[in-house]
Amino acid sequence: MRTLIAAGTLALACTALLGIQQAVALALRQTPGGITTLITMGMAALGLWAIAVLREE
Numbered sequence: 764m765r766t767l768i769a770a771g772t773l774a775l776a777c778t779a780l781l782g783i784q785q786a787v788a789l790a791l792r793q794t795p796g797g798i799t800t801l802i803t804m805g806m807a808a809l810g811l812w813a814i815a816v817l818r819e820e
Contacts, residue, residue, distance in 0.1 A: 780803060780807055783803050783806060783807070784799055784800065784803040787799045787802050787803055787806075
């Protein structure tokens, strides 16, 4: 059961990242890839850092 929950969570995270990448690409008026991927991964890393900080408190 835990594996199914972990897989579902991973799928949701990937879907969210693709949505964020599409939003960034639309905002920059570029096709997805290159700089939009870097921005998306930076936003994801920042989100993970914020979650880690909030969990410590």
